[in-house]
Amino acid sequence: MRAISWNVNSLRTRFERVAAVINRHQPDLLCLQETKVTDEDFPHDAIEELGYIAEVHGQKTYNGVALISRDELEDVRIGFDGDPCPEQARVISGVCQGVRFINIYVVNGKEIGTDKYELKMKWLTALREWISSEFNNDEPLVILGDFNIVPEERDAHDPDKWRHIHFSPEEVAQLDALRDWGTTDLFRLHNDDDHVFSWWDYRRQAFRFDHGLRIDLAMGTQRAAKICSFASLDRDERRKGDFEAKPSDHIPLILDFS
DNA sequence: ATGGTTGGTCGCCAA
Numbered sequence: 601m602r603a604i605s606w607n608v609n610s611l612r613t614r615f616e617r618v619a620a621v622i623n624r625h626q627p628d629l630l631c632l633q634e635t636k637v638t639d640e641d642f643p644h645d646a647i648e649e650l651g652y653i654a655e656v657h658g659q660k661t662y663n664g665v666a667l668i669s670r671d672e673l674e675d676v677r678i679g680f681d682g683d684p685c686p687e688q689a690r691v692i693s694g695v696c697q698g699v700r701f702i703n704i705y706v707v708n709g710k711e712i713g714t715d716k717y718e719l720k721m722k723w724l725t726a727l728r729e730w731i732s733s734e735f736n737n738d739e740p741l742v743i744l745g746d747f748n749i750v751p752e753e754r755d756a757h758d759p760d761k762w763r764h765i766h767f768s769p770e771e772v773a774q775l776d777a778l779r780d781w782g783t784t785d786l787f788r789l790h791n792d793d794d795h796v797f798s799w800w801d802y803r804r805q806a807f808r809f810d811h812g813l814r815i816d817l818a819m820g821t822q823r824a825a826k827i828c829s830f831a832s833l834d835r836d837e838r839r840k841g842d843f844e845a846k847p848s849d850h851i852p853l854i855l856d857f858s
Numbered sequence: 859a860t861g862g863t864t865g866g867t868c869g870c871c872a873a
Binding site for chain 2: 609610612613634636660661662708710716748801802803804806846849
């Protein structure tokens with residue numbers, strides 16, 4: 601089984617690239633973040649033409665998540681109990697071939713000291729409480745998506761530039777708490793290199809200078825890690841060439857499970 | 859601290 605996580609930064613603007621990613625990688629499950637489309641306007645017909653079906657949790661203008669799969673998923677859930685901002689569409693989960701995938705778009709947080717940063721901490725704590733109360737860490741389970749958190753120094757081009765957001769001690773501690781519950785960074789099972797990034801700011805030619813961060817993550821339980829046979833970031837999605845036009849600022853995270 | 863690109867929407871807010 602192949603699963604992909606990707607912050608598309610608007611599904612409707614990026615649809616042709618989404619179709620290209622599906623054709624290139626042939627995933628069983630595609631977890632999208634920042635779809636920026638209401639459920640009413642979701643392009644279900646175009647997804648079905650690709651041979652897929654979509655479970656959606658969207659809203660107008662901001663946020664929005666979706667699960668796009670070849671086959672029907674089991675136990676699909678919209679959002680989570682205890683969400684401090686339930687009006688923001690940030691979580692959708694479901695079971696694909698026996699593995700539970702919790703697709704998340706974490707609150708960005710803006711900067712330490714702001715209300716948005718406080719909300720990010722509250723949101724992450726509430727999400728962990730929901731996950732640990734609702735699910736078992738001895739089951740195959742993967743929490744994946746745009747975490748807006750840099751796990752380690754080697755995951756930032758210049759970690760000191762990001763200590764006010766994305767790489768603050770409190771944010772890293774939230775990730776550690778998720779590890780303590782019994783999950784591991786699945787990308788790191790198969791990649792040892794420093795400076796492998798998943799996001800580059802659109803501004804200041806950040807991709808050209810490779811000023812990026814690895815903030816798109818998949819945290820899997822031991823049962824998920826045991827069957828995770830491959831993990832990679834699809835840098836070609838942002839590179840120039842056939843796909844030069846309008847890339848997302850994030851690239852897809854590809855995961856295989858045996 | 860400022861900077862300055864993209865998307866949704868149509869004036870700015872969010873990232």
